[in-house]
Amino acid sequence: MEAQESGEHKYVYDFAEGNKELKDLLGGKGANLAEMTNLGLPVPPGFTITTEACKAYLTTGREPDGLAGQIEAHLESLEREMGRRLGEPDDPLLVSVRSGAKFSMPGMMETVLNVGLNDRSVIGLSAQAGGNDRFAWDSYRRLIQMFGKTVCEVPGEEFEHALDEIKSAKGTHNDLDLDADDLRGLVDAYKKIFAKHTGREFPQEPREQLDLAIRAVFDSWNAERAVLYRRQERIPADLGTAVNVVAMVFGNLGPDSGTGVAFTRDPGSGAQGIYGDYLANAQGEDVVAGIRNTVPLQELEQLDKTSYDQLLGIMARLEEHYKDLCDIEFTIERGKLWMLQTRVGKRTAAAAFVIAGQLVDEGLIDLDEALHRVNGAQLAQLMFPRFQLDHEFEPVAKGIGASPGAASGKVVFTSARAVELAAEGEAVILVRRETNPDDLNGMIAAQGILTSRGGKTSHAAVVARGMGKTCVSGADELEVNVPAKKFTVGGHVVNEGDVVSIDGTTGKVYLGEVPVMPSEVVQYFEGELDPETIDDALVRAVHRIMTHADAARRLRVRTNADTGADAARARRFGAEGIGLCRTEHMFLGDRRELVERLILASGEREREDALAALLPLQRADFIEIFREMDGLPVTVRLIDPPLHEFLPPLEQLAVNVAVAQERGEDVAKEEALLAAVRRMHEENPMLGLRGVRLGLVIPGLFAMQVRAIAEAAVAVVRDGGTACPEIMVPLVGAVQELETVRAEAERIIAEVVGDSGVEVLIGTMIEVPRAALTAGQIAEAAEFFSFGTNDLTQMGWGFSRDDVEGAFFWRYLELGIFGISPFESIDTDGVGRLIRIAAEEGRAARPGLKLGVCGEHGGDPDSVHFFHSVGLDYVSCSPFRVPVARLEAGRAAITTAGSDSR
Secondary structure: HHHHHHOOOOOOEEHHOOOOHHHHHHHHHHHHHHHHOOOOOOOOOOEEOOHHHOOOOOOOHOOOHHHHHHHHHHHHHHHHOOOOEEOOOOOOOEEEEEEEEOOOOOOOOOOEEEEEOOOOOOHHHHOOOOOOEEEEEEHHHHHHHHHHHHHHHHHHHHHHHHHHHHHHHHHHOOHHHHHHHHHHHHHHHHHHHHHHOOOOOOOOOOOHHHHHHHHHHHHHHHHHHHHHHHHHHOOOOOOOEEEEEOOOOOOOOOOOEEEEEEEEEEEOOOOEEEEEEEHHHHHHHHHHHHHOOEEEHHHHHHHHHHHHHHHHHHEEEEHHOOOOOOOEEEEEOEEEEEEEEEEEEOOOOHHHHHHHHHHHHHOOOHHHHHHOOOOOHHHHHHHOEEOOOOOOOOOOOEOOOEOOOEEEEEOOOHHHHHHHHHHHHOOEEEEEEEOOHHHHHHHHHHOOEOOOOOOOHHHHHHHHHOOOHHHHHHOOOEEOOOOEEEEEEOOEEOOOOOOOEEEEEOEEEEEEOOOOOOOOOHOOOOOOOOOOOOOOOOHHHHHHHHHHHHHOOEEEEEEEEEHHHHHHHHOOOOOOOOOOOOOOHHHHHHHHHHHHHHHHHHHHHHHHHHHHHHHHHHHHHHHHHHHHOOOOOEEEOOOOOHHHHHHOHHHHHHHHHHHHHHHHOOOOHHHHHHHHHHHOOOOOOOOOOHHHHHHHHOHHHHHHHHHHHHHHHHHHHOOOOOEEEEEOOOOOHHHHHHHHHHHHHHHHHHHHHHOOOOOOEEEEOOOHHHHHHOHHHOOOOOEEEOOOOOHHHHHHHOOOOOOOHHHHHHHHHHHHOOOOOOOOOOOOHHHHHHHHHHHHHHHHHHHOOOOOOEEEEEEHHHHHHHHHHHOOOEEEOOHHHHHHHHHHHHHHHHHHHHHHHO
């Protein structure tokens, strides 16, 4: 309040001043600590330094004016409330300094506990704890270790080695076996490590510790692992992190103290119940780091029933308040329960659908909100295959199924090796005793993660769930030896490079590669599982939410399909037509010879003969597709790529001809082919003789295809079926091109269709920037537009998509020029603007103009929302992505409706 009264910008908030809606300003952790404080829950007092202070600090390299004074004022207020002063020798107040961005970034930024301890206050802390010297010196060594690594970049492994040496000398593997004298010696060892790497003694001034820790948390926003995580999770880079300064409560005071993490529902499956981990006589970092194996949360009932019952009551209250799965961190200090954090918990894709359905049943949310809480990326994960297990596959170990999925790959023991092998196209499983934030690169590269320590709330588990990676944690039968690059289990030795398989649902680990089978969600979409009768919560939840999405969406969803089999599968997946049937795919295989005849034709007669031979084959293909779609629209794109793509590569053909000539073989045909390939050779064929240009330059080519389409439609109708063909002319850049092709097509269609009742639409693919910018003219000759976003992106950016992704996109992503490849998700500012212009000007010229998209973006979740906003009629994508597009089209509709109502 002091800052507001003086007109100074407010950078610091007490917990009582905030609420859960202020995540932008206070970060997720600070906002939720404030919310719990206002709910009257037992939260240690503290204050939050805002994300605005962080952004100002990162911009200028110094703290913003007024921040130091506001911290001082709020610290004094905290000291008055606690009746202690920060780090005072006799009765010290200690605080934790924790990061807290708007979006959860588990383990990616810094935390420092026990700030305020020094050589004098450690004695006062012992007295404060009733003479518990072990607790005091354990807390001090933790501060030096965390402060050294976090604030001063002292290598963390040096502290770990010193701890291992003392435990080895004591003949133990357990931290709890170290007594006060051992820990006092460890503090001395840690101080020497700190001095060696920093050139100074460990700071004894409590306020200096606090200020340096706050700056370290600010700086950690731009740490390499945090940047990488944000890029992976598509979190904006300009949000900054808040800093929470909280009075310490201690879970390492003895057996009547401890720390834990709890979920109000199972974050792996969504099942209702009591889920979480508890660790007696420990601080919170011990749980999430996985350095000691926890016990299930249910065991707390035997250890401290009062705290257990209180915790369950708080969990129920928080879930009802947030109307969602909550992830809770807590500490028990000598029988007193303290809430350290809550947030809407990360969950697996399966749990997301199941929980959304449960909350609807419980009356906490409606179906619109349930649809809002799942997404297409999660649905795609659920469509991945799972292990097909039988008696031949016996697990060699079993851990905790921390993040579902079926993953097989070569064992690696370091993140660097995981990245290296993955770059070579190898599937890898990252095996660690426990992961830490520095392992993020390897976790991203790996197919799955396997650890011998930790539980469902360990770093490995939480990060893997957030990324949709398969993870098995706490497989304590494994003896992992990272330096030797091996692990042993049940008499088996598994070396780096050996293949293992892990099941993130059951927690089982198998030697070798286990075959996979379709997921139950795919079986549901294929019509093999009836959601009304099957006892499967996931399938029922998916069915329920998909049904609501279909009812809510405005966008129709078609598929890209070139065969009857693809068309049939897409229909089972819910496709409402074909948005792209590529006719060039019908010229492959045995038909290449006919294309060669067309290309090598020396005169009009030979060319007509080649086209006549292709006509019945094309007609048969279209009959099959029209029958499968049974009256749904089918957009057929006339041949698009350059004809040389149907011939052997120039270099290969030249070598073959030269070798054959050397042997004296008859190579007349090959020489003719070589001459044709040389004649058609282009430096940049994607900008050359292709698409509509082929139809205008090669007489009869488009006419043959139009005739085949029309004859196929008539044949289907005369057999009692229905056909709705749409002919799409590719690569149009000027209306005159389309007018020329259209005139010939209309003549052929009129001749073939007669009185059959077949109607054929003629439109174009908008994939050249000029077409988008002259859409008003082109719409006068087109009954529909379909945006070919692959080529529109390629030409809009000046990128060759066949080359650039491997050549330099990695660097663009690394530098933040791209958040994601523009070939993966639509560039709304540039390419998207072209689409918007074409849609608006096209419909202005022809109000009934049908608009769709058939590039790969048609199945991308974010892109679907953009296409909805532009007003397209449909998106088209591969059969497998049809359910994803249906779901996202529904989500786009309810999001728009919600915005309109506000």
